[in-house]
Amino acid sequence: MDINNFGIVFALMGAAAAALVAGAGSAKGVGMAGEAGAGVVTEDPSKFGKVLILQLLPGTQGIYGLLIAFITLSQIGVLGGESNMSLAKGLLYFVACLPMAIVGYSSAIRQARASVASMGILAKRPEAFGKAMIFPAMVETYAILALLISMLAVNGVTGINI
Amino acid sequence: MAMLQMQRIFIYALKKDRKSILEFLQRRGVVEISDSIPEDSLFHKADMSYARTSFEKSISAAKEAVEILNKLAPEKKSMLSMLDGRKVISTEIYDAFKTKHESIVRIANQIITCNKVIAETKAEILKLEAQIEILTPWTTLDIPLSFSDTKYTKSFIGTISREWTLEAIYEKLADYLPLNVDVISSSKEQTCIFVLCTKDKAEGVYDALRAIEFSHPSVTSDKAPAEQIEDLRKRISDAHTTIDNAEKEIIAFSSSREELLFLQDYDKMRYDKYEVIGQILQSQNVFVVNGYIPQKEAQSLEAELSSRYDLAVEYEEPAEEEDVPVLLKNNGFAEPLEGVVAGFSLPGQGEIDPTMIMAIFYYLLFGIMLADAGYGILMVAGCAYGLIKGGKNIENSMKNTLKMFLFCGISTVFWGVMFGSYFGDLFDVVATTFFGVTKVPVIPPLWFFPVNKPMLMLTFSMALGIIHLLTGLLMKMYQLYKQKYYIAILYDAVSWFALIISSTIILMSLDMIKNILGLNVTISPVVATSSAVVAIVSSIIIILTNGRESRNPFKRFLKGVYAFYGITGYLSDVLSYSRLLALGLASGVIGNVINKMAAMTANIFLGPLFFIIVVLFGHAINIAINALGAYVHTNRLQYVEFFGKFYGGGGRSFNPFNMKTKYYKVKENMKNGY
Known part of the structure; x- marks a missing residue:
């Protein structure tokens, strides 16, 4: 059995990890923020719109994960096309997906905690909503940086000839 | 880009006109009342808390009554009713309401009483039913329990x-x-x-x-159980009749719903008015109103006041250290973003209003992050429809939100065309799946596809970021100039400005950076060398001057070095703009994924139908999520990166004595009242 057959396996593992791990983080994060948000809406249903914004903030990591997974899938030919690659290249794809997977997971949860805290601002001082929104958005920066590196890496690996 | 100049205003008038003058001021809504003058032997403040409590009571009664009414006789409201705004009524109706006031309060109380009766009777029914249940096993007993x-x-x-x-x-x-x-x-x-x-x-x-x-048994009676149950049944049916009657009585009041709503507003206005009465100084025959007014309103207000009443008006320039309230005034392009500025903080002492400059970048950055012509057109169409439908009567906050997203939408269309995104690649997918077109893209981008050239997009994002940050520094220079800290312009703004530009040029001349970004620029050695000189000189200026508030030279030097370390802050600020690339790609690629999924259905039975469903549903979600992301991250870039360069905020918002009503607004019979 040719060891290079495992190239595509690792590449797919990378794509799956990006969607799976980052998605799991977002699911957990959006859930946490939703629980806190439900409490705020119980007190004042008119805040629903703003609560929803805060709840959705930790949801983006899952989307970024999906994005990386999708780009990887189309680059490695799983969505149709040639899917032959060396083991080394497959591993490279796997590694390229890791930043999004890991940073996506942990930043989604940290961001959710900032979101939950911001729900408190929204409940007590609704006029400070602009500030409340920024705290979770600060955490998101790192998810975006990870997304950037994963995306550039996946694109870059495609061009490498090994 | 401006904040309105505020003046202190003093109005001296006769007490007999007090009510009507205050109502006039309330309708004009241009004066913020303050109670900064102390009492003395002649002038006193009146305690109005008793009157205000009674207004509060009738407001909450009317509110409760309307809630009960809405439960029993719901009012039909369309989705678009939020665009309607408050109803305008004339002063005559306002004045006429005085005679009706008492009867409406009575109606409110009657509704509440009826509701109480309903609740009590319902509890009674439960009790009776429980008794019947206990009695049921005894029905065949023919003697009393x-x-x-x-x-x-x-x-x-x-x-x-x-x-x-x-x-x-x-x-x-x-x-x-x-x-x-x-x-x-x-x-x-x-x-x-x-x-x-x-x-x-x-x-x-x-x-x-x-x-x-x-x-x-836990119930006893002097009647045989069967008879007793009969009695209980009758009492239950009587109770139902009581409830029905009470409900009918409440529903009969639904014609008074409008008046109940107006009662809330009427008493809210009176509540505010009495709060003001409690703040103003009064002697036996005279009272003094003291507060802030925007300078441009002062003349017309004075003219209107003195044409109606016998009074004297005086102005005073606020002192330097006074906590003057802030009211922003911008043109229609920037006005919608005043709320975004206020969401951070209004300009503090000596700061400038950043709204106009921010507006340009705000719309630009939002457009790049969403960057889809299709989504943009939907946003523009939706907001335009809302603005037209709402017409003149639309509330200001709603109008500004719609206008903000209208401009954002226009920018989104522009960048969508530049980057060739129309609902992702929907046109390409439709053309290849259903019409067998092989030549894609159907509509090529005006500039480039960010998916194909991510590095170019990254470079563009960061270049835009540098421009944004440098604009922030220019704002700082202007602000320092206004505050007359002329020397600080050189030390705190020009030095950084020069350092950023020169280090950017130095970086661009490095082969490594050129290779990473795929740039093809040649920087002549002369420029590179002179940039290096500029960078070194400005660094020295920063290190020597940025700790200048310390007297100890060693401490001063260390503080300067620490300030210079702030260059890393600029680096991270610039990198932060990479979110333009990330979010732009996210909306585009997810759109493509949706289209791809939709295309998979094309070959099955009723394929085109499924295709349309998947496309509609998928893009609806995508536009919602990505518009939200674009909104949040545009705010972040403004608040953290841009405002961080020059803006501290801390101003107090202008809170005029006006009609803080929910349902109605009273219009003075004159042209320029608002």
């Missing part, structure tokens, strides 16, 4: 737990014969029995019964 004895006999009516047969009971009571036992009904839980014995054996029988857990 309260029956206890005759001249020679004693009876026991009650239940024993679990199921018993007649024989079993007789067996237990065998010692006390002669007696009579009837089983009225029996179930698994309990057996209802009637025991009749002679009076001399009564005690023994009772003990024997107690031994088998005998207990008296």
Whole structure:
């Protein structure tokens, strides 16, 4: 059995990890923020719109994960096309997906905690909503940086000839 | 880009005009009342808390009454009713309401009373039904449950737990014969029995019964159970009639709904008015209103006031250190973003209003992050429809939100065309799947596809970021100039400005950076060298001057070095703009994924139908999520990166004495009232 057959396996593992791990983080994060948000809406249903914004903030990591997974899938030919690659290249794809997977997971949860805290601002001082929104958005920066590196890496690996 | 100049205003008038002057000021809504003048032997403040409590009471009564009304006789409201805004009514109606006020309060209280009756009667019904349930096993008993004895006999009516047969009971009571036992009904839980014995054996029988857990029924009556149940049923049906009548009475009041709503507003206005009365100084015949007014309103207000009343108006420039309220005034392009600035903080002492400059970048950055012509057109169409539908009467906050997203939408369309995104690649997918077109893209991008050239997009994002940050520094220079800290312009702004530009040029001349970004620029050695010189000079300026508030030279130097370390902050600020690339790609690629999924359905039965469903549903979600992301991250870039360069905020917002009503606004019979 040719060891290079495992190239595509690792590449797919990378794509799956990006969607799976980052998605799991977002699911957990959006859930946490939703629980806190439900409490705020119980007190004042008119805040629903703003609560929803805060709840959705930790949801983006899952989307970024999906994005990386999708780009990887189309680059490695799983969505149709040639899917032959060396083991080394497959591993490279796997590694390229890791930043999004890991940073996506942990930043989604940290961001959710900032979101939950911001729900408190929204409940007590609704006029400070602009500030409340920024705290979770600060955490998101790192998810975006990870997304950037994963995306550039996946694109870059495609061009490498090994 | 401006903040309105504020003036202190003093109005001296006669007490007999107090009510009408204050109402006039409230409708004009251009004066913020302050109570900064202390009381003295002649002028006093009146305590109005008693009157205000009564207004509060009637407001909450009217609110509750409307809630009850809405529950029983819901008002039909369309989705678009939020665009309607408050109804305008004339001062005549306002004045006429005074005579109706009491009767409307009475209506409100009557509705609340009826509602209380309903609640109480419902509780009563539950109680009656529980009694019926208890009585039901006794229906075949033809004597009242309260029956206890005759001249020679004693009876026991009650239940024993679990199921018993007649024989079993007789067996237990065998010692006390002669007696009579009837089983009225029996179930698994309990057996209802009637025991009749002679009076001399009564005690023994009772003990024997107690031994088998005998207990008296929890209801008693002088009527036979069947009759009693009949009575209870009748009382229940009476109770239902009572509820019906009370509900009908409430519904009959639904014609007064408008008046109940107006009552809330009317008393809210009076509540605010009495708050002001409590703040102004009054002597026996004269009162003084003191507050802030925007300078441009002052003349017309004075003219209007003095044409109606006998009074004197005086102005004063606010002192330097005074906490003057802030009111922003911008043109239609930037006005929608005043809320975004206020969401951070209004300009503090000596700061400038950043709204106009921010607006340009705001729309630009939002457009790049969403960057889809299709989504942009939907946003523009939706907001334009709302603005037209809302017309003149639309509330300001709603209008500004719609206008903000209208401009954002226009920018989104522009960048969508530049980057060739129309609902992702929907046109390409439709053309290749259904019409067999092979030449894609159908509509090529005006500039480039960010997916194909991510590095170019990254470079563009960061270049835009540098421009944004440098604009922030320019704002700082302007602000320092306004504050007359001329030397700080060189030390704190120009030095950084030069450092950023020169280090950017140095970086661009490095081969490594050029290779990473894929840039093809040649920087002549002269420029590179002179940039290096500029960078070194400006660094030295920063290190030597940025700790200048410390007297100790060593400490001063260290502080300067620390300030210079702030260059890393600029680096991270610039990298932060990479979110333009990330979010732009996210909306585009997810759109493509949706289209791809939709295209998979093309070959099955009813394919085009499924295709349309998937496309509609998918893009609806995508636009919602990505518009939200673009909104949040545009705010972040403004608040953190841009404002961080020059803007501190901390101003107090102008809070005029006006009509803070929910449903109606009163319009003075004149042209320029608002």
